[in-house]
Amino acid sequence: RRRTESAQAVPTPMSVLGGQALETQRVYRIQDLQPLVPSVNVAYMHARQSSVPIRGLGNNPASAALEGSVGLYIDNVYLGRPGMAVFDLMDIEQLEVLRGPQGTLFGKNTTAGVINISTRAPSFTPERSIETSLGEDGYFQTKGTISGPLTEDLAGRFSAYRTRS
Structure with a gap:
């Protein structure tokens, strides 16, 4: 509904x-x-x-x-x-x-x-995180997120990751 x-x-x-x-x-x-x-x-x-x-x-x-x-x-x-x-x-x-x-x-x-x-929706409270993973056979992954105010009335959120093996 x-x-x-x-x-x-x-x-x-x-x-x-x-x-x-x-x-x-x-x-x-x-x-x-x-x-x-x-x-x-x-x-x-x-x-x-x-x-x-x-x-x-x-x-x-x-x-x-x-x-x-x-x-x-x-x-x-x-x-x-x-x-x-x-x-x-x-x-x-x-x-x-x-x-x-x-x-x-x-x-x-x-x-x-x-x-x-x-x-997740953007927030006016600044947030950030980063995570890295390592594995066998050259596996490597990094994930990151950042969120916070862009102006008084507008907030943004950006998330990205990259994986290599």
């Missing part, structure tokens, strides 16, 4: 994960959702051959010509292919998985459900 309300009052099966819960559970990618969200499966071979079925409803990841039946949205922007969401999730406020047809709210290609990702 696109309004703020209690999850208990929403007449559709849904799972909501807050940003802090995602960080605590070390969920950094869509593929990492499977153990946390019932009935979500992520089939990822590479960006062109991937699918995200909910309750077993999805499309064949071997066919690039078929559109997915699960709508993927980041800040209310539709991602046309599941492979477009195969990147590290960063600076996430919350992630919602709405099961069942969502055509009225989200439009086409949502016959199995929707994964709606909301990023």
Whole structure:
């Protein structure tokens, strides 16, 4: 219904994960959702051959010509292919998985459900963070976020990451 309300009052099966819960559970990618969200499966071979079925409803990841039946949205922007969401999730406020047809709210290609990702809003309180990860075979990743006031009435937020291996 696109309004703020209690999850208990929403007449559709849904799972909501807050940003802090995602960080605590070390969920950094869509593929990492499977153990946390019932009935979500992520089939990822590479960006062109991937699918995200909910309750077993999805499309064949071997066919690039078929559109997915699960709508993927980041800040209310539709991602046309599941492979477009195969990147590290960063600076996430919350992630919602709405099961069942969502055509009225989200439009086409949502016959199995929707994964709606909301990023954190800019704040007038200055914030900054940086995180570095090292791994095997030359893996190196740096993530950074900065947020704060730009003018008296305008705040901004910038997040970026770089991965090398």
